[in-house]
Amino acid sequence: MRLFASLRPPAAALDHLHQALVGVEPVPLDDGPPPLRWVAPEQRHVTLAFYGEVPDGALDDLTDALAAVAAGTTPMRVQVTGAGVFSGATLWMGVRAVDDERALVRLMADAEAAGEGISRLEPRDRHRAHLTVARLSAREQRETAQRRRRSRSRRATRPAAVDLPAIAHALSVYRGPVWEARGLELVQSRLGAGRGGGPQHEVVASFPLGH
Structure with missing residues (x-):
């Protein structure tokens, strides 16, 4: 089983975030597929540890x-x-613990340690909790790579369909509602079992915090 541990924001927080994301969604330059693949709202979560x-x-x-x-x-x-971009292709929103900035980092480290001797993956040093909201489409990633090669050779390039850093910059001022993580x-x-060929997530077990 391909497993990970996560925190799931409540519906009100996800709805508030969704309205902000709608406002920055890019318009395709042609009749092709959208340049960004948005993570379905019900699939958005804060990954604490990935076990593979x-x-x-x-x-x-x-x-x-x-x-x-x-x-x-x-x-x-x-x-x-807040917001940012991973590897030029993944748009994420930051997540913080309001009363103790290190609380989420400690929880991620503890969840990672829970997989020691079980997960075959090497532990990762996590310093920032985040929630992935979108990824460049496969087509746009290919075209981005082509634009980079052409720019190095000073050849004319087709304009990018989406400026991911600009979207992240626009979302950098975002502040969502405060919610209490209780479990x-x-x-x-x-993989491949979800909407549009994306992953399908199924909760295996839930654990209340502090009990």
């Missing part, structure tokens, strides 16, 4: 470890705020 493919026989150990992490974590007030989830991701 986990054997079925190790699921109980992972759930026990995450239950202990959740029990030792106090519920926290959280807010979606974390262990989620299974089925």
Whole structure:
């Protein structure tokens, strides 16, 4: 099972964010597919730790470890705020704990540690909680790479269909409603099974914080 641990924002926070994203959605330059693939609102989440493919026989150990992490974590007030771009192709929104800036970082580290001896992936050093909202389409990524090659050779290039850094800059002032994170989830991701060929997420287990 391809698994990750996450925090899920409440519907009110996701709706508020959705309205902000609608305002910056780029218009396609031609009749082709949209240059950005938006993550469906119901799939938007804060990844605490990604475990990759986990054997079925190790699921109980992972759930026990995450239950202990959740029990030792106090519920926290959280807010979606700011934006940025990963690798020139992924648009993300920042997420912060309102009362203790390091609380989410500690929770990510603890969730990562819960997979030690279970996950085959190398631990990653996470310093910033985020929520992925969009990715450049495969077509736009290819054309972006072509534009870079042509610009180095000083050849004329077709204008970009979307300026992802500009969108991130416009969203950098975004401040969403504050919500209380009361639990974390262990989620299974089925690649290609979701809407538009994206991943489908199914909650395997939920763990209340502080219990």
